[in-house]
Amino acid sequence: MRGQLQWQIATVKAIRPETPEVKTLTLSLPAWVAHRPGQHYDIRLTAPDGYSAQRSYSVASEPERTGEIDITIERIADGEVSTFLADTVRAGDRFEVRGPIGGYFVWDRSIGGPLLLVAGGSGVVPLMAMLRHRDAAGLTNPARLLYSARSFDQVIYADELAKLAQKDGVTVSYTLTRNQPQGWKGYTRRIDDAMLKEVSAPLGADALAYICGPTSLVEVAADGLERVGLPAEHIRTERFGPSGP
Amino acid sequence: MTQKDDDLVLDGNAVAGTLSEIYGDDMTTVLAECASCGQVDHVGGLVAYVHAPGIVLRCTSCSTVMLRIVQTPTRTYVDVRAKRIAPPP
Amino acid sequence: MAKIFDELISRCATVRYILFQLNILIIARATTLLAMPERFVTRGFVGRREPIASAQAGRIPPGQHAVKDFPVLSAGPTPRTPLASWSFTIEGLVKEPVSWGWEDFQKLPAEVFTKDISCVTKWTKLDTHWRGVSVDILLEHVELDRRGMFVTAFCDGGYTTNIPLPDLVNGQAFVAYEYEGKPLAPEHGGPARLVVPHLYFWKSAKWVRGLRVMERDEAGFWESLGYNNHGDPWKEERYSGD
Numbered sequence: 331m332r333g334q335l336q337w338q339i340a341t342v343k344a345i346r347p348e349t350p351e352v353k354t355l356t357l358s359l360p361a362w363v364a365h366r367p368g369q370h371y372d373i374r375l376t377a378p379d380g381y382s383a384q385r386s387y388s389v390a391s392e393p394e395r396t397g398e399i400d401i402t403i404e405r406i407a408d409g410e411v412s413t414f415l416a417d418t419v420r421a422g423d424r425f426e427v428r429g430p431i432g433g434y435f436v437w438d439r440s441i442g443g444p445l446l447l448v449a450g451g452s453g454v455v456p457l458m459a460m461l462r463h464r465d466a467a468g469l470t471n472p473a474r475l476l477y478s479a480r481s482f483d484q485v486i487y488a489d490e491l492a493k494l495a496q497k498d499g500v501t502v503s504y505t506l507t508r509n510q511p512q513g514w515k516g517y518t519r520r521i522d523d524a525m526l527k528e529v530s531a532p533l534g535a536d537a538l539a540y541i542c543g544p545t546s547l548v549e550v551a552a553d554g555l556e557r558v559g560l561p562a563e564h565i566r567t568e569r570f571g572p573s574g575p
Numbered sequence: 576m577t578q579k580d581d582d583l584v585l586d587g588n589a590v591a592g593t594l595s596e597i598y599g600d601d602m603t604t605v606l607a608e609c610a611s612c613g614q615v616d617h618v619g620g621l622v623a624y625v626h627a628p629g630i631v632l633r634c635t636s637c638s639t640v641m642l643r644i645v646q647t648p649t650r651t652y653v654d655v656r657a658k659r660i661a662p663p664p
Numbered sequence: 665m666a667k668i669f670d671e672l673i674s675r676c677a678t679v680r681y682i683l684f685q686l687n688i689l690i691i692a693r694a695t696t697l698l699a700m701p702e703r704f705v706t707r708g709f710v711g712r713r714e715p716i717a718s719a720q721a722g723r724i725p726p727g728q729h730a731v732k733d734f735p736v737l738s739a740g741p742t743p744r745t746p747l748a749s750w751s752f753t754i755e756g757l758v759k760e761p762v763s764w765g766w767e768d769f770q771k772l773p774a775e776v777f778t779k780d781i782s783c784v785t786k787w788t789k790l791d792t793h794w795r796g797v798s799v800d801i802l803l804e805h806v807e808l809d810r811r812g813m814f815v816t817a818f819c820d821g822g823y824t825t826n827i828p829l830p831d832l833v834n835g836q837a838f839v840a841y842e843y844e845g846k847p848l849a850p851e852h853g854g855p856a857r858l859v860v861p862h863l864y865f866w867k868s869a870k871w872v873r874g875l876r877v878m879e880r881d882e883a884g885f886w887e888s889l890g891y892n893n894h895g896d897p898w899k900e901e902r903y904s905g906d
Contacts, residue, residue, distance in 0.1 A: 337704075339704055375706040375709040375711075376703040376704060376705050376706050376709065377705070377706070377709050377710045377711050378705050378710075380703065381710075381711050381713070382703065383709075383711055408712075408733065410711055410712040414708070414709055418708040418709070419708075423706075423707055423708075424704070424706075424707075425704070425706045425709075426703075426704050426706075
């Protein structure tokens with residue numbers, strides 16, 4: 331992917347709440363190019379006096395949706411950029427973006443294979459782009475998502491994931507670590523080897539795993555998947571922080 | 576690792592844009608070998624500390640510094656400590 | 665090592681000239697911030713900067729802004745040295761090196777210091793409260809060699825920073841183990857850190873384990889990568905050549 335990345339000016343087309351602390355912004359891009367699911371854009375905000383702040387946000391939408399991208403942002407209380415994007419930005423606003431960026435943490439139809447996605451909190455965003463692409467492209471490779479969140483009201487894209495899970499080949503498992511709804515039958519603990527083994531076993535050793543979330547979850551999951559038999563070269567990671575992607 | 580520590584630790588994916596600025600190409604798929612312990616990771620998977628006067632990428636296994644970058648208004652300083660390996664055919 | 669640089673050079677698209685200095689590749693940026701075209705201003709964005717009361721304005725060095733929180737900046741994993749294995753050493757160009765364990769260090773005369781601190785990443789925090797031992801007191805325990813002109817502070821995790829000896833004496837520096845009345849938290853450099861408030865805060869080495877007195881100045885972690893050797897915020901000595 332040669333060639334310098336250029337900044338362009340994105341326009342906010344729509345804003346959609348996902349959870350109390352999470353929103354999705356749809357950005358229309360004059361110089362849109364198809365991204366690969368997992369890639370991100372850098373956003374740059376500039377104050378009138380020239381002060382600027384820059385952050386990376388994973389693309390949440392599938393490349394089949396042309397001309398625009400969705401980014402899903404979690405509002406972090408003392409986050410300079412996330413509070414701006416969550417509280418101040420409105421439809422019609424414009425800011426600089428550059429991308430799509432990244433060639434390592436990507437999955438698309440050209441890669442294929444049984445797909446294991448492990449998400450912690452807002453780490454689900456790039457993995458959602460992968461699932462949405464798989465669906466839009468009519469792919470049939472088996473895909474399983476293991477999604478760790480504190481409680482069900484913090485799960486992003488819950489309705490859409492429920493719909494995807496009704497289709498052939500997609501399984502969604504949650505582990506809700508802090509509190510669970512009445513009658514909850516799913517996992518309730520932090521990700522561990524036993525859980526990873528249960529979730530990954532049906533996919534076999536050919537599975538490709540993508541893990542995205544806070545660094546401690548990423549390390550536990552990556553080490554755990556290796557221990558339960560997934561080759562290290564099949565595992566890719568992205569560490570998400572509130573102040574990062 | 577405390578919650579606070581967790582928040583600060585990212586990876587090479589987070590600095591992919593900066594690396595692209597410097598090298599004119601995506602660097603996250605480049606394989607890097609730790610000069611200290613021999614661990615091989617994609618640059619995208621290396622642990623990154625970005626809340627600093629510069630960017631520091633470290634080995635996922637032993638935390639040895641692999642790459643350091645500082646961008647001043649007029650210059651970019653790059654210190655490569657990792658060995659580099661060609662990507663697999 | 666040379667082979668890596670060949671590859672890097674061939675990939676550098678923005679090179680004007682290249683210098684090699686102790687294995688570090690230095691690239692002149694094709695577009696400097698000064699020459700940059702007008703940035704696109706984002707409606708409603710001002711950033712996380714605190715307005716300064718005019719009474720305090722004179723305390724903020726040039727190019728800095730005030731903050732109320734205490735940002736954590738780190739170049740690596742937070743070391744967690746148990747106090748039982750912690751020590752502080754003064755070594756190098758001294759007649760006899762000296763070392764204190766934690767208990768002994770706590771017995772040294774300590775003071776409370778209230779200081780303004782400035783980070784090269786442009787934030788300044790006014791009136792921070794520390795408790796620790798003045799470097800003057802620590803140096804009383806060694807006999808300095810006449811040739812000793814510079815100090816390298818060395819730390820758990822491998823961080824180093826270099827400071828001229830005259831900048832560490834006469835009440836200008838201390839080794840702190842309490843911040844705002846509580847034991848210094850690991851993410852802020854605990855068990856103990858060097859505090860040199862009249863220089864940019866990268867010189868206030870976290871997780872400090874000692875001072876090495878030297879004849880020659882040896883660039884530390886950030887100084888070897890484009891940051892200023894001295895680092896006076898009032899003269900905006902941020903980068904090499906400033």
